[in-house]
Amino acid sequence: MLPKLKLFLKGCCWPWIWGCLLLLWNTMRWEWLSCAMAKPHQMGSLDIMEKTRSVEEVDLISELPEGVLHTILSFLQFKQIVRTSVLSTRWEEVWRTYPVFTIDESVINFDMYIYLRGDCEGEDNEEMRRKTMKLYEHLERILRNRPSIQKFTIELSVFFKVPEFESFLHSCVCYAIGSNIKKMKLDFECENIPYHLPPIVLCSKSIEVLKLRGCEVELPTASNVKLPSLRKLHLFTIDCEDHVISNLFFWLSFD
Amino acid sequence: MASSSSSSSTQVKKITLKAADGKHFEVEEPVAMEMETVKSFFVGNEDAMKDMVVPLLNVSSEHMPAILDFYRNHSEFRKRTPPPPAEEVKAFNEAFLENKSDEQLMEMIMAANFLNTKELLNFLTEAAANRIKNKSVEYVRAFFGIENDFTPEEEARIRAENEWAFDGLDED
Known part of the structure; x- marks a missing residue:
């Protein structure tokens, strides 16, 4: 009787077990296949899965694609962005390829602000002058060493009519235009002393978004306004004549 | 499944x-x-x-x-x-x-x-x-769990190059 039962079990159970195994195998294979399909990102996912368990010990963030790390940088002030270059070799690379250049309040700090306003005296003034010139030089080097610049921003509360400062901004703006940037924002909150916009900005083939505040805008004399890529134009407390506005909006109507 | x-x-x-x-x-x-x-x-x-x-x-x-x-x-x-x-x-x-x-x-x-x-x-x-925001390099490293793979000399060089950016930082 016992051998018979064994035989019966052999006869019935084995196909059943095999069926189950086959089913399991198929589902696993299907999920395996589907996860291969659903993985648009370059990270080794199994690798990451193991690492997520000990996030505090492992540097997860640095493995993210460069674009994601650039997004993190975009929410920081420029001075801090520069500081991320010292975090690790990976972050230095991320900084070097960061396609945005900004002159904001973090760059022109309070001491410089006092100096530019002309409120420094004697030795302090000389010291600040040296410091400031060094900074201009350094910032220009940063700008010129970018492999690509997409966006150029100046965001300051005031424009200072100091020759060195003006020529520094001018040189940066012109360099940015020559680098085929897509977005430019020149924003001086206090419009009492407007920044004289280098006319070359209005001849940029690549600019798509142009935002100006607290600027004095004149049309280029030698050539006409040419902004064939312009999609968005923001003008806010601009110092200019009427025909300048109509000339600028003419380029927008093309799209 | x-x-x-x-x-x-x-x-x-x-x-x-x-x-x-x-x-x-x-x-x-x-x-x-x-x-x-x-x-x-x-x-x-x-x-x-x-x-x-x-x-x-x-x-x-x-x-x-x-x-x-x-x-x-x-x-x-x-x-x-x-x-x-x-x-x-x-x-x-x-x-x-x-x-x-x-x-x-x-x-x-x-x-x-x-x-x-x-x-x-x-x-x-x-x-x-x-x-x-406004945190020191050390803080950011710890925050993200970034391992500093620079040699001390390399790090010093980059800091010196960008000296202005390291001015007036509170180390927290």
């Missing part, structure tokens, strides 16, 4: 997502489609809809409810006319981040990157950036 064939539901179609640790989540189709990774899974493969389980290898089940909640709310915000007041969106976003530790935030950034959703990724990366 795949559910039985009895699920010929007439209501909103559901999609089953499987988190990294194997836990399953039944999600309404429009919410699931907020994730580009899930969407790309079904593109040109419409027949497979019903019974398929979508594995999300880089998303732990711990974060799934919050992530799904974000999608549900933000897609509703986008659809609403007139658009919701900024305070309402802000209140939701703040509540979302309220009890999240730095580690949890980091894991969610990894998840959002894997799910390939720009809105969630932007939101979380901004939150991370806010937590390291």
Whole structure:
């Protein structure tokens, strides 16, 4: 009787077990296949899965694609962005390829602000002058060493009519235009002393978004306004004549 | 694993997502489609809809409810006319981040990157950036768990090159 039962079990159970195994195998294979399909990102996912368990010990963030790390940088002030270059070799690379250049309040700090306003005296003034010139030089080097610049921003509360400062901004703006940037924002909150916009900005083939505040805008004399890529134009407390506005909006109507 | 064939539901179609640790989540189709990774899974493969389980290898089940909640709310915000007041969106976003530790935030950034959703990724990366704002290099390294692989000389050189950027920092 016992051998018979064994035989019966052999006869019935084995196909059943095999069926189950086959089913399991198929589902696993299907999920395996589907996860291969659903993985648009370059990270080794199994690798990451193991690492997520000990996030505090492992540097997860640095493995993210460069674009994601650039997004993190975009929410920081420029001075801090520069500081991320010292975090690790990976972050230095991320900084070097960061396609945005900004002159904001973090760059022109309070001491410089006092100096530019002309409120420094004697030795302090000389010291600040040296410091400031060094900074201009350094910032220009940063700008010129970018492999690509997409966006150029100046965001300051005031424009200072100091020759060195003006020529520094001018040189940066012109360099940015020559680098085929897509977005430019020149924003001086206090419009009492407007920044004289280098006319070359209005001849940029690549600019798509142009935002100006607290600027004095004149049309280029030698050539006409040419902004064939312009999609968005923001003008806010601009110092200019009427025909300048109509000339600028003419380029927008093309799209 | 795949559910039985009895699920010929007439209501909103559901999609089953499987988190990294194997836990399953039944999600309404429009919410699931907020994730580009899930969407790309079904593109040109419409027949497979019903019974398929979508594995999300880089998303732990711990974060799934919050992530799904974000999608549900933000897609509703986008659809609403007139658009919701900024305070309402802000209140939701703040509540979302309220009890999240730095580690949890980091894991969610990894998840959002894997799910390939720009809105969630932007939101979380901004939150991370806010937590390291004006902090020292050492703080940021510890925050992200970045290992400093520079030699002391290399690091000193980069610091010297960018001297102005290291001025007046509080080391916390």
